[in-house]
Amino acid sequence: MEVTWLHLIPLLPLIGAAVCGLVGKWLPKSWVYAVALGSVLLSFLIGLRAFIGLGEQTPLFHELWFNWFSAGSLRVDMAFTFDRLSGALTLVVTGVGFLIHVYSVGYMEEDPGYWRYFSYLNLFIAAMMTLVLGDNLVAMFVGWEGVGLCSYLLIGFWFTDEEKAYAGRKAFVVNRIGDFGFLIGIFILFNQTGTVGIAQINSAVLPLGVASMAALCLFIGAAGKSAQLPLYIWLPDAMAGPTPVSALIHAATMVTAGVYMVARLSHLYVSAPGVMAVVAVVGVLTALWSALIATSQNDIKKVLAYSTVSQLGYMFIGVGVGAFFAGTMHLVTHAFFKACLFLGSGAVIHGLHGEQDIQKMGGLRKYLPSTRTTFLVATIAITGILPISGFFSKDEILGQALHTRAFSFLTLTPNGSARLTWLGPLIYAVGSFSAFLTSFYMWRCYFLTFSGEYRGPDSVHPHESPSVMTVPLWILAALSVVGLVLGLPQAWVHGTGLQHWTWEHFTEGVFSRPRGGAPEEFSPYLGYGIALIVGWAGWACSYALFFKRGLAGDELLTARVQGLRRALANKLYVDELYDFLIVRPLWALARGLFRVVDATLIDGIFVNGIPALIAWVGAMARRFQNGDVQRYLAVTALGVAALLYVFLVRG
């Protein structure tokens, strides 16, 4: 259904960003808060109203806001689509975004740059909504770059700190690699289909090679934005930004943009089964890789950052095995519990006056009861030891991976015999092991932070945060629990009112189905049992080591597997490897180019050489103008004589 108010959702936060950023410095503090929070809240309410309006008759709202540009057969509109997927994402982004805005009021209270902060945050919401609602790839790309810009601005928010400014730059550069792939993907799709509209691309029939090429390029973009191997390195460093930013941008919303894009283009990906396999394998490797690193990090935000990378890996497993609903469901539930975890860690850091090292925490359950309870709920959700939101969404992904038929062109030879059938079960096995690790490191983080005795210096007195910060925590914790409704298996809710709320039922018709056909109905009980065992096993290991022994557990673990622990604590030396393989050669190349091209060619020949030549010609010419009239006359006479010779004698 065509409507005319959809553009307000991104436009309102954009206006808020402009107001806060341009005149916020001179406005009273409360006005900045009112503008920043109000614009996001209005966006949320518009989104909510639209969401309620979705139904059988109106599966989607569409608005053609304006024609951005046209060139030849290319026509790019600023147009928005609000269907069940983008609608739900709108609610998540503006809803969680609003909560984090509220939280930020408390968190950034002391910071003199609060107006700048809220401007960036509003700009981020605007860009993210453009990304989510954009009905063509170019509009999506605008949002894609916009969120990248805001991410850069907010990571380097305290830019006077060299290291933080560097982290922002790193995020920007690494994302640029991915964006390059995204752009190439758009070019291929436009070249082959003649359109950049997502709906048109999804309905186009593309040859396998073209679809694979385009899908792979787009996935490179997704891997950059969503921090997948090998482009994940920027996300842990992105924790240099204020903690609410980590919660909003680097956990709940922006980093899931890659998953969203793949899910949005599900028809394209389904027509490229090889790329689906690549997506799933990259996802599972990322999930395992970063879960391993997370077990040995001591910075509470770093643990959560690697956890985010790992959970994003799960989402890519979901979309990679053709279970787009499972991947996006995990996206939504993850937004709830990971935002809660990050805001909880922010409350801890706030309460400890900036301390981020979990070795210097401990025993905080006494001092920060609200934070502790909400953090506990979110930890249960992510580790899945009790069946709340994260349990269902993660298990849905793994179950779908086990039974997938998405790689059927790989798994079935022309005569029908199976090959590569081990890929799905292997992904399941590795994913389950990563789930064990997830449970282990999250409980380690929880126990070291909140259990035992306080280990920090006596000069720091931990204190609970103001209610403007704890209320968003409670809401997010509640959502982490209620989110379980999304993931209830169809068999349990069939025929009841809850059926309409499950994500699988809700998004029916939005996604494509894998060509190999949906997996036959499988009973979830075995999967749930294994997931529970895995989750509790992780909890038990963590409990034995860190609840019983505290920090001594860490030492015990290090003593057992010394080399591995050191490698993991150093992030498996990936940064050093990239530094050696890419950064240094690039610097060397840049220095070489600087010397040869810039210093010698541009500066030496063009910039300084041409003026030097002119100066030389001038110096030569100046000798003729020495003020001696007789010399002038002599030259004139010689010239006349020469002319006479030429015209009279030779002519």
Place this chain on the structure above:
Amino acid sequence: MDFFHAHQAQHYLVLAAMLFALGAAGVVLRRNAIIVLMSIELMLNAVNLTFLAFSRFPLVPNSPMGSFLTGHAAVFFVIATAAAEASVGLAIIIAVFRSRTSVNVDEFDTLKL
């Protein structure tokens, strides 16, 4: 044709060319401004001689372009101009001498930048 006996313009023209070259050399080489002025007069008179030579021995006899007197008229103009030039030139030289106490032209090089 016998060069020394033919009553044609050549003799006059060769003499005029010699006078002109002499004058030009004086203008270019001599330092004293008064001598330079005199050399200019020499060059002008060389030109006058040329005019008269062509007036006496026209290249195209009975040309409708002019009569016997055309060259003479031009010479009178040149003489008048030369007189004016000499008076102005001498006045300038006197003015320059008053300010610089010299009439050496190679010392007057303030024309350059």
